Amino acid sequence: MGKKKNKAPPVLLQRLGDHFGTDPGALPLVERSFAKYDRPNLHQAIMEIAGAGVELLGVIPRNDYEPVTLARIVRQASAKNMDLGPVQHVDETLPGNRRMACVKRGLFLFRYRDMPVAIMQDEERFTSSPRLTIEVMAGESAAAEELLRRIEKETLQGKAFRGGVISLKGDCHRGFAVQFHQLPALAREEVILPEDLLQRLERHTVDFSRQSGRLKAAGRHLKRGILLHGPPGTGKTYSAMHLASRMPERTVFLLTGADIGMIEQAVAMARILDPATLILEDVDLIGTRRENQMVGANAVLFELLNQMDGLAEDADLLFILTTNRPDVLEPALAARPGRIDQAIEIPPPDEDCRRRLIALYGKGLVLELEELDDLVRRIEGVSAAFIRELLRKAAVHAALEEDGEIVVRDRHLAAALAELMVAGGPLTMSLLGASVASED
Structure with missing residues (x-):
């Protein structure tokens, strides 16, 4: 009888073995988790450290309930349940309406300080507050720990967020999103x-x-x-x-x-x-x-x-x-x-500021005003918000009166002022920050 042929190892295990030139199952591993909102910063940190020579592999588990880890990939029994496939990305929003496709799950193979290293990145599943996880494998524990510390430091610098305008939204699990x-x-x-x-x-x-x-x-x-x-x-x-x-x-x-x-x-x-x-x-x-x-x-x-x-x-x-x-x-x-x-x-606008506010909020309109001085005097004590609403209402009155270009005249402003100060009542004036005396 002929000899049995040795069965080839699972493809991902083979790729790791080729990358390290030895059995990866004997190499040290360190791991760390990050908040989900840090995905762009983590992605930037890994890609900058890995450089142009990085090889990025997609890992697809045959069972969605099995965690994807380097510890499982380097064991023959569990590696056979993971296939090589497309790298999964998440399209993340960045400041300034920018977007970045960031790795959701992927295996990074590259050289660090002239030594082969591997990083497995994944996202926790089936938990109320999932986090991002990375594992670092290297030939020596000290090298793996140093690489992980550098990734952590550069991620926490938040390069992807710098110069942005940020708000934090809390959730019911005591976490938050950016x-x-x-x-x-x-x-x-x-x-x-x-x-x-x-x-x-x-x-x-x-x-x-x-x-x-x-x-x-x-x-x-x-x-x-x-x-x-x-x-x-x-x-x-x-x-x-x-x-x-x-x-x-x-x-x-x-x-x-x-x-x-x-x-x-x-x-x-x-x-x-x-x-x-x-x-x-x-x-x-x-x-x-x-x-x-x-x-x-x-x-x-x-x-x-x-x-x-x-x-x-x-x-x-x-x-x-x-x-x-x-x-x-x-x-x-x-x-x-x-x-x-x-x-x-920040006080209510003075006379000069009231004039400037009327001009500012009148942009886009044709203002044909013969009684502007009287209007500025009558609205003493109102807020900028009141003047903005006054011009908006006057524009509506003018638009309803005739077609074409909106021409705001004294009567339109008078109607808008009456609507705000008389018909609107004290509550409307309070909501708009007005503190004027009632009209004569």
Whole structure:
């Protein structure tokens, strides 16, 4: 009888054996998991370290319930249940409306410090909070550990997120997802504030950021906070967004509403992505005096205070807080040095600003106004939001009156003003930040 032919090993085991030139089952392995939101950063880190000579293989398990690991691939019995196939990718969103196809599951074969190494990347399945897993295999334990530490360090630097506008969305499993946003492109002339006030805002934020290197070298601390306060609709959030857009080198974190409870996670990420700006809208919702708060709100306030206190002085983090109610704001937040360095009031627009706002919100319309001076006087005390709505309603009145180009005249503005100030009642005026006296 003829001799039995040796059965060829499973293809993935064979590829690993060829890559290492030895039995891979005897080689050391180290592993690490990462949060799912870090997939773009992990992908960039591995690809940059691996370089152009990397060979990327797809691994397809015959049973979806079997985990895909290097430990299983290097054993003949379990390797036969895994096939070579296409590399699975996930199309991830990045800042600036960019996209990146990132490996979901794949086996990386390359040389590191002139030694063959392998990395298996996969994603946990059948769990409420899946994480990304990587295993590193090398000829020596020290080499595998060094490569893993480098991947970890470069992933945590968050290169894919830098310069982006980020919000964090919590889930019911105490995890969170990262979402990206676009700041509106606001020209300086579109920020309708008194010039001295706008310069003061810019000096503490934009100008400070430009000089941060020199200030740090001179021993000045870089962490800082400003509180923008004033009636609703005066442009606090608008001003904050403008300031952030003027500092594109900084990563921006937006925390509004329920997401303000993610302050610990946001500050932790901001430390890594330094320089960064954190914008917390309506901070009075968590920052009212302690005796007026519910337990949950107090916990968030304390976390905010702890995070601001715990920052190193050379951490280039800028906190921009907004509130409509500075009178009820927690004194420890508003007054203690090192938390908030500058409180700046954003008042209702003065006469010059009201004129500029009418021109700004009248763009795209034909304004034929003979009683503009009287209108500007009558709307003293209103907010920018009120003027924007006034021009919108006037445009509707004008559009209904005649076809073609929308021409807004005095009567259209008068009708819109009556609708807002009389028919709308006190609630509408309050919602739009108006504090004018009733009409004669």
